[in-house]
Amino acid sequence: MATPSIIPAGDFRTSYAADTTIFPTPMSRNAALAGIVLVCFAPLLLSEYWLSILIQIGIYGIAALGLNILVGFTGQISIGHAAFFLLGAFTSAYISNTLPIPVFFAIPLAGLLTALIGLVFGLPAARLKGLYLVIATLAAQYILLDFFSRAEWFSGGSVPAMAQPFSLFGYVLRGDRQYFYVVLAYVLASYLLVTNLMRTRDGRALVAVRDHYLSAEIMGINLTKYRTLSFGLAAFFAGIAGALYAHYQLVVSNEGFGIERSIIFLAMVIIGGTGSIMGTLMGTAFVVLLPESMEWLSAGLKGSAIDRALSLNNNLTFLREIAIGVIIILFLIFEPDGLAHRWRQIKTYWKLYPFSH
Amino acid sequence: MNSQLLIQLLVNGLVVGTLYGVVAMSFVLIYKATQVVNFAQGELLLIGAWVCWTLLTKYQVPFYVGMPITLAFMFCFGIAVQIVVLRPMIGEPIISVIMVTIALSTVFQAALKWIYGVSPQPFPRVFESQSVSFAGLQIQTVYVMSLVVSVAMMIGMAWFFKVSKYGLAMRATAFNQQVAQSLGISVKSVFAMAWAISATVSAVAGVVVAVVNGVSSGLSTYGIKVFPAAILGGLDSIGGAVVGGLIIGLLENVAQYVDSEYLHWGNLYEVAPFYVLIIILMIKPYGLFGTKDIERI
Numbered sequence: 001m002a003t004p005s006i007i008p009a010g011d012f013r014t015s016y017a018a019d020t021t022i023f024p025t026p027m028s029r030n031a032a033l034a035g036i037v038l039v040c041f042a043p044l045l046l047s048e049y050w051l052s053i054l055i056q057i058g059i060y061g062i063a064a065l066g067l068n069i070l071v072g073f074t075g076q077i078s079i080g081h082a083a084f085f086l087l088g089a090f091t092s093a094y095i096s097n098t099l100p101i102p103v104f105f106a107i108p109l110a111g112l113l114t115a116l117i118g119l120v121f122g123l124p125a126a127r128l129k130g131l132y133l134v135i136a137t138l139a140a141q142y143i144l145l146d147f148f149s150r151a152e153w154f155s156g157g158s159v160p161a162m163a164q165p166f167s168l169f170g171y172v173l174r175g176d177r178q179y180f181y182v183v184l185a186y187v188l189a190s191y192l193l194v195t196n197l198m199r200t201r202d203g204r205a206l207v208a209v210r211d212h213y214l215s216a217e218i219m220g221i222n223l224t225k226y227r228t229l230s231f232g233l234a235a236f237f238a239g240i241a242g243a244l245y246a247h248y249q250l251v252v253s254n255e256g257f258g259i260e261r262s263i264i265f266l267a268m269v270i271i272g273g274t275g276s277i278m279g280t281l282m283g284t285a286f287v288v289l290l291p292e293s294m295e296w297l298s299a300g301l302k303g304s305a306i307d308r309a310l311s312l313n314n315n316l317t318f319l320r321e322i323a324i325g326v327i328i329i330l331f332l333i334f335e336p337d338g339l340a341h342r343w344r345q346i347k348t349y350w351k352l353y354p355f356s357h
Numbered sequence: 358m359n360s361q362l363l364i365q366l367l368v369n370g371l372v373v374g375t376l377y378g379v380v381a382m383s384f385v386l387i388y389k390a391t392q393v394v395n396f397a398q399g400e401l402l403l404i405g406a407w408v409c410w411t412l413l414t415k416y417q418v419p420f421y422v423g424m425p426i427t428l429a430f431m432f433c434f435g436i437a438v439q440i441v442v443l444r445p446m447i448g449e450p451i452i453s454v455i456m457v458t459i460a461l462s463t464v465f466q467a468a469l470k471w472i473y474g475v476s477p478q479p480f481p482r483v484f485e486s487q488s489v490s491f492a493g494l495q496i497q498t499v500y501v502m503s504l505v506v507s508v509a510m511m512i513g514m515a516w517f518f519k520v521s522k523y524g525l526a527m528r529a530t531a532f533n534q535q536v537a538q539s540l541g542i543s544v545k546s547v548f549a550m551a552w553a554i555s556a557t558v559s560a561v562a563g564v565v566v567a568v569v570n571g572v573s574s575g576l577s578t579y580g581i582k583v584f585p586a587a588i589l590g591g592l593d594s595i596g597g598a599v600v601g602g603l604i605i606g607l608l609e610n611v612a613q614y615v616d617s618e619y620l621h622w623g624n625l626y627e628v629a630p631f632y633v634l635i636i637i638l639m640i641k642p643y644g645l646f647g648t649k650d651i652e653r654i
Contacts, residue, residue: 321467328460
């Protein structure tokens, strides 16, 4: 947001439609299309391990996108995102197990239900300005997780809930290689949806609420409506991502979806760049790859003096948490616009090379 | 109706509630003075408790020496956190600042687990553990001690804000930073001082809890329980924080009583404060004593 990317000379925008276009030049559009086609071939080329990482990036990327609508575009924070993610996962598993609804429809339905439950928690806070939503979502995190560990009819209680594999018109998709395309379709759809949302009046209203809520209100923007809308959207995408996760893992349990996971979602948004749609995906990739790279690093250091002195391997989980926290702080202090901003700077640098201005 | 259990739990609630009150007080102190919602409050408790534990067990320092060292350390630690992490964030949007404290809490939490492990450690005996018989009830001395310390800290805080020059400077800064600055108050040092005092007070609470229950990472849940307490009392009211803490402490224990006697849901006392939190946000968002935000356009 800070510096717009360099536009080629002679490329003037003469209408609002041209100014809000997704791809400013044919080149950027072709590059994006080529990228998507390339990603379509990923299951044929990559190993299972890398494919599972890509799927994770896709799933978490959708959840982080929802959070970015809230944090980046509307200027509110949620630290209950992991609970909504899990709610989506359990809901989709429950719907597809008990009702005669195929998984294909259960996923969007889970998103809608998660958004509804999200509104119950978000509505009181959306009426207020400032930090009340953080605190309300904190409560949501604890209440929902407590509910999941309690409600045996819904989430199996202490036993993990089973989810059915994704199926399309009777054809059951099995394995990462096939499920990859489901995730890819959802990623494309949701990123396109949000990109387009931000080009509409509603999207601009959200940004106006973030930038100066008083001016926004005076200009006729209904603050409560848009705060609620953005919180609902955030919960919706969390629910969709959770549902995708459920049908990917085929089991859902409470494990690992405490408040730390919510903070990791926040880290994705901050590292990627608040208010940047493509940045969200970059941030998600960064955060997903970080623990993996730490694992490689500690595996590489195994047996060395550093490993013995700090007992790295035994404490890897803590090291990951420390790394996540430190990186959030460093990004907030030194690079508040995130990777998206850095990426734009690199692009500008190469476009102008060898002259820096 | 098990009145013995009920009364025991109410006493429990009173003790825990005053501790919540103390922690909420130090949370509100930071919020009032620096407009920062501190998600790392519980970790300040935890750090204080672990530092004291290390001094007492590893270095075999007697308690009356170890405690002042802990407090001095936490005082410096609070200032250091403010200068290194929070000062660069002045002027940044409020959500960035909140995010920094959330990240800080993750870092502290994980670092402490790394250093001290995840298993709880018993705190060395500070006082002879006996029970005092009071009105037919057996009350442990640590509880009495905890209650006395908490009340003493509250009174100390009240004195600090009402009488001392620094406390007045802090209140002035909380009221209006620019006016305070023009009156010759160093806002920077007030901010640092707010963190220092908050860290010190939290550390006292942390040590008290540790003496009663032992040290473990579970201590940092006090930092989360602060939110229901502070919201109930009103985010910017120090007295409200104390009242809120007391109510939440009592409520938790009443919830546990109802749970164990009638409902048998298990675990209700842990989530009950959060239900209350949501209800307060719905009906009385500025709490019992908080100032309602009225803006002039």
